[in-house]
Amino acid sequence: MNNFYDEIKNLSIDIEKSVPMKNHTTFKIGGNVRYFVSPANSDEVANIVKAANKYGEKIYVIGNGSNMLICDEGIDGVFIHIGDKMSEIELIDDITIRCSAGALLVKVCNFALENSLEGMETAFGIPGSVGGGLYMNAGAYGGEMKDYVISAEYVDRNGEKGVCNAEDMNLSYRHSTFAEDGRIITAVYIRLKKGDKDEIKNRMNDYMFRRKDKQPIEYPSAGSVFKRPEGYFAGALIEECGLKGKAVGGACVSEKHAGFIINKGGATACDVLELIELCKHTVFEQKGVVLEPEIRCLK
């Protein structure tokens, strides 16, 4: 074997060449990546990492692509897709759920509901995977993954498998240690509490209603573009600066929620980046507040 593609093929791991990322991101934006690999388990993840290291290929990880902006020119590297092929969800005791990292948060919330488990209702409607959610310490309505994740299985950048506890994940506002060291999350353990099924369902419905009411979910986007600056809301600042509805090419500051940039059709990553810069610049000039992107921009 003398190249990455043949080695992965030989291991019977699902690999595609030259894949358009606009098909794998909720923004519906992004050029082609060189290799798109979809492992079915952590052993395959480990083998992909080892092979990528052997052939000097750069590694990227993607879950559901709901927090990513990938450049129009595409990326020369290996995208490891932790998605539906790694999405089992199981109960390991009365109150603990083990999910493979590609399981969607919405499905895990529904699984918790079926088992009358409460504590993660605020995540209902976040359109990410459990792995992507933990990497981002995703959260909403006062809850975050830090509240209920107890441990995770991972593969490190040498292709070695390991397990770590939540205390060692450095979970804080939209941040985890995985963003620092590049470990790939392969499974997540969540501990909840027994609760009343109807009450859990009502809370989930309420959070979903609030999302549909306030967010432009009818358009492709990557959710809130900016982190919440201390003491402010990014969307309110952008709105106060008169940028609601501002468009660059196909990208537009949402009229419904100024914290979102939406793809109104045919937006490029360049359009979105230009609009991000405009928002940052204008908000700083007019309000003196520095906006920091929450979405991961890959160039």
Ligand SMILES: Cc1cc2nc3c(=O)[nH]c(=O)nc-3n(C[C@H](O)[C@H](O)[C@H](O)COP(=O)(O)OP(=O)(O)OC[C@H]3O[C@@H](n4cnc5c(N)ncnc54)[C@H](O)[C@@H]3O)c2cc1C
């Ligand atoms: C309409 C909409 C609403 C949203 N609402 C919210 C919200 O309320 N709260 C919130 O926090 N977010 C929200 N988001 C953003 C996004 O859904 C979350 O950040 C989500 O957790 C990202 O998960 P993902 O699987 O899509 O990750 P991706 O976008 O695929 O990846 C995000 C980052 O995580 C890394 N990553 C992904 N999977 C793994 C893995 N298995 N191991 C290691 N690294 C990994 C990627 O390399 C990347 O750096 C919203 C997005 C949209 C489009």
